[in-house]
Amino acid sequence: MQHLVISAEILLTDSCLSQGYLGTFGSQSLYLPSTECVVNGATDVNIDIGSLVGVPDDTTTLYWVSDASLEDDLLSALKPANPWEYIDSSLSNGVPIDDGQQILEDFCAPVLYRTSTSSLFALRGRSSEYIALESTLAPYHKGYAISFPPTPLVPVPEDDIARVGSILKSLKYNESIASLVDIISIPQMNKDVTWLTGEAPESSIESRHSFHPDARKAASWIAEQIESTGATCELRPFLPGFTPNVICRYSGTDGSDSLVLLSAHYDSRGSFGSTRAPGGDDDGSGTTAILAIARSIGKSGISFKSNVELCLFGGEEQGLLGSKAYARDLRDADANITLMIQADMLAYHKPGEPPQLGLPDIIGTPEVAQLVAKISAFYSPELEVGFTPACCSDHQSFHEQGFASTQVFERAGPIADPMYHNSGDISNRTGYDFRQLKSIAKVQFATLLHAAGFNEP
Numbered sequence: 001m002q003h004l005v006i007s008a009e010i011l012l013t014d015s016c017l018s019q020g021y022l023g024t025f026g027s028q029s030l031y032l033p034s035t036e037c038v039v040n041g042a043t044d045v046n047i048d049i050g051s052l053v054g055v056p057d058d059t060t061t062l063y064w065v066s067d068a069s070l071e072d073d074l075l076s077a078l079k080p081a082n083p084w085e086y087i088d089s090s091l092s093n094g095v096p097i098d099d100g101q102q103i104l105e106d107f108c109a110p111v112l113y114r115t116s117t118s119s120l121f122a123l124r125g126r127s128s129e130y131i132a133l134e135s136t137l138a139p140y141h142k143g144y145a146i147s148f149p150p151t152p153l154v155p156v157p158e159d160d161i162a163r164v165g166s167i168l169k170s171l172k173y174n175e176s177i178a179s180l181v182d183i184i185s186i187p188q189m190n191k192d193v194t195w196l197t198g199e200a201p202e203s204s205i206e207s208r209h210s211f212h213p214d215a216r217k218a219a220s221w222i223a224e225q226i227e228s229t230g231a232t233c234e235l236r237p238f239l240p241g242f243t244p245n246v247i248c249r250y251s252g253t254d255g256s257d258s259l260v261l262l263s264a265h266y267d268s269r270g271s272f273g274s275t276r277a278p279g280g281d282d283d284g285s286g287t288t289a290i291l292a293i294a295r296s297i298g299k300s301g302i303s304f305k306s307n308v309e310l311c312l313f314g315g316e317e318q319g320l321l322g323s324k325a326y327a328r329d330l331r332d333a334d335a336n337i338t339l340m341i342q343a344d345m346l347a348y349h350k351p352g353e354p355p356q357l358g359l360p361d362i363i364g365t366p367e368v369a370q371l372v373a374k375i376s377a378f379y380s381p382e383l384e385v386g387f388t389p390a391c392c393s394d395h396q397s398f399h400e401q402g403f404a405s406t407q408v409f410e411r412a413g414p415i416a417d418p419m420y421h422n423s424g425d426i427s428n429r430t431g432y433d434f435r436q437l438k439s440i441a442k443v444q445f446a447t448l449l450h451a452a453g454f455n456e457p
């Protein structure tokens with residue numbers, strides 16, 4: 001039996017424990033160290049920093065469930081007194097799941113670790129098990145499928161941080177950039193997001209859940225839209241059964257291999273018992289921002305000096321699975337990434353609050369967040385910028401592979417959207433603010449223009 005260490009600390013040292021790093025989920029980090037590291041005490045770190053948990057030998061995947069970073073009032077409204085009762089009873093009663101190949105009758109995933117805000121399950125590695133577990137999650141839960149073997153955390157190299165630092169240092173307000181980012185059109189964003197959610201009469205999208213056929217339809221549509229702006233797009237599968245990643249590229253004119261990457265996730269989650277998963281905010285808003293940037297690139301006729309990729313990931317809701325696969329591919333290819341920015345939930349704020357921009361307080365490269373904050377003050381001064389604990393979207397996959405990255409989010413605070421992970425997450429509702437969505441998309445686009453450099457037509 002192997003042992004898992006669950007700790008509040010992210011170990012960056014080159015210890016035997018950090019070699020077994022599985023990832024950070026909510027406020028906890030998981031490590032699966034080698035047997036020698038744990039048993040023989042041949043460890044250079046104190047095991048006391050966390051809980052030690054045994055993992056059954058037939059486990060192929062761990063499934064971590066924790067509370068998302070929600071506003072207190074929202075969390076207490078959603079969370080029952082016994083938060084695990086429902087999940088446990090449905091698991092022990094066996095959930096009949098049709099995964100398209102066979103019915104799994106007696107699904108059972110042992111619980112390895114539990115607190116009031118988190119639970120760890122041992123899976124034997126079939127996509128149907130993810131569906132079984134995920135379908136039992138409450139809306140305030142975030143689930144992460146964690147595959148073996150661990151990939152040790154790669155720190156972002158000093159040179160890469162210095163490169164972002166030098167962009168930051170020479171940053172000046174640029175008139176051309178101000179007019180380019182203002183091409184972004186709210187009526188067009190409305191059209192795009194309502195196609196993605198199925199709110200538009202001409203859209204037949206019911207759900208963009210990773211396993212739903214309509215998610216594939218959405219992937220092809222997104223690729224088509226972005227290709228029409230001059231990019232080359234590819235649908236890249238990463239795991240059987242999951243809707244693919246959409247990777248679109250504009251080749252740079254300076255002949256270097258440097259790359260600037262903007263992303264969002266286009267998969268979504270709905271409510272228990274409903275097949276609708278419109279994902280208008282999570283993350284139809286981020287997807288729409290990426291589409292708006294692509295459309296503006298196409299309309300303006302600019303080209304970039306550096307290579308640029310716009311990526312729409314699948315499998316985010318099952319544990320950042322699409323971005324994990326792509327970040328690993330880019331690390332294997334020794335990609336020269338200047339920076340990457342993930343957009344996840346951009347449109348909602350509490351009614352009465354000013355428009356905001358949230359940047360992650362733990363996961364990511366502080367220099368990239370600083371750059372985004374400064375660019376926001378130039379081109380979208382109406383945004384109130386601050387930190388958010390709503391961490392852990394797809395930028396985390398890049399962060400863990402040592403790429404300079406950050407995230408943009410809709411609030412300078414925790415998640416306040418009452419339709420989070422809910423089948424009611426449409427765009428036509430109180431608190432869904434297209435002006436904020438445009439303001440944040442302008443910041444993403446301006447950061448891209450500053451970081452990649454561009455040639456006017």
Ligand SMILES: *[C@@H]1O[C@H](CO)[C@@H](O)[C@H](O)[C@H]1NC(C)=O
Nearest residue numbers: 173174175176177453454455
């Ligand atoms: C704005 O940026 C573009 C692209 O880097 C550059 O060609 C142009 O000179 C800049 N404009 C000003 C006023 O600095």
Ligand SMILES: *[C@@H]1O[C@H](CO)[C@@H](O)[C@H](O)[C@H]1NC(C)=O
Nearest residue numbers: 256257258259306336337338
């Ligand atoms: C990466 O790109 C930068 C330009 O942004 C360039 O200066 C550097 O030489 C490149 N690094 C490698 C290893 O090619």
Ligand SMILES: *[C@@H]1O[C@H](CO)[C@@H](O)[C@H](O)[C@H]1NC(C)=O
Nearest residue numbers: 190194199200427428429430
């Ligand atoms: C938005 O919803 C309201 C009802 O809540 C409806 O009257 C209105 O027509 C909807 N707008 C659009 C553009 O669908």
Ligand SMILES: [Zn+2]
Nearest residue numbers: 282283344345
């Ligand atoms: Zn999301």
